[in-house]
Ligand code: HEC
C-alpha cells in the first residue's frame with residue numbers, strides 16, 4: 001500500500017503540477033488577494049450559502065485551507081480538469097498571479113479552531129472506519145482530516161458533508177460537460193467505492209471538527 005501511495009503521489013506531482021511550473025516565478029501577495037476576493041465573497045463568504053447549479057450543495061469553505069491546494073484547485077477549474085460552470089467562468093478570468101494571491105489570502109484567514117487534537121473529534125462507526133481504512137484516506141489527509149501530509153493536499157475535516165460527497169462523486173465522473181474531476185490521485189482512490197459508501201464517508205468526515213470556515217466580509221470595508 002505504501003508503494004502504491006508513493007507512486008500515486010509522485011504521479012500526482014508529475015501530472016498534476018507540471019503545467020503549473022511557470023507559476024513558480026509568481027510571488028503570492030495576500031494583501032492583493034484581499035482586494036481580488038471581492039468577486040468571491042458573494043458565494044464563499046456567506047455562511048451556509050447553497051449552490052443550485054449544476055448540483056445543490058453548500059458552497060465549500062475555503063478560509064483556512066492550504067494555499068497550494070487552493071491554487072491547484074483554481075487552476076484545475078481553469079483548464080477544465082475540474083468541471084463546474086460557475087467556477088470555470090471565474091477561474092478563466094484569473095491569472096497565475098491572481099490565483100496565488102487569492103490562495104495566500106484565504107489560507108491566512110484565521111482557522112476555525114486554534115488547535116485541533118491529532119485524533120478526530122469523534123470516532124466513525126465501525127462500518128465507516130473500515131471504508132476509511134480501505135481507502136487509506138488518513139495517509140494523505142491526516143488522522144484528523146485537517147493535517148494533510150503535503151501542503152498541496154486539502155484539509156477535509158469539518159467541510160460541508162454535502163460538498164464532500166459531490167466532490168467524491170466528481171472524481172468518479174468523467175466525460176460529462178458540467179460535472180466531474182480529473183485528478184490522477186483521487187480518481188484512483190474513489191474507484192473501489194459505491195456512491196453510498198462515498199456518502200457515508202463524506203457524512204462522517206464532514207461531522208468532525210475542522211479548521212475550515214466561512215469568514216463573512218463586507219463588500220465595503
Ligand atoms: C457564484 C458562486 C461562486 C463564486 C462567485 C465563487 N465561487 Fe468558488 N466555488 C463555488 C462552488 C459552488 C464551488 C464548488 C465547485 C465544485 O463542485 O467543484 C466552488 C469551489 C471553489 C474552490 C474549490 C474548493 C475546494 O475545496 O476544492 C475554490 C478554491 C474556489 N471556489 C475559490 C473561489 C475564488 C478564489 C473565488 C473568487 C475569485 C470564487 N471561488 C468565486 C461557488 C463560487
Ligand code: HEC
Pocket residue numbers: 005008009012060072073076131132134135136137138139140141152153154156159164165167168181183185186189201
Ligand atoms: C495519495 C493521497 C490521497 C489519498 C490516499 C486520499 N486522498 Fe483525497 N485528495 C488527495 C489530493 C491530492 C486531493 C486534491 C485533488 C484535486 O486537486 O482535485 C484530494 C481531494 C479530496 C477531496 C476533495 C476535497 C475538496 O475540497 O474538494 C475529498 C473529499 C477527498 N480527497 C477525500 C478522500 C477520501 C474520503 C479518501 C479515502 C477514501 C481520500 N481522499 C484518500 C489525496 C489523497
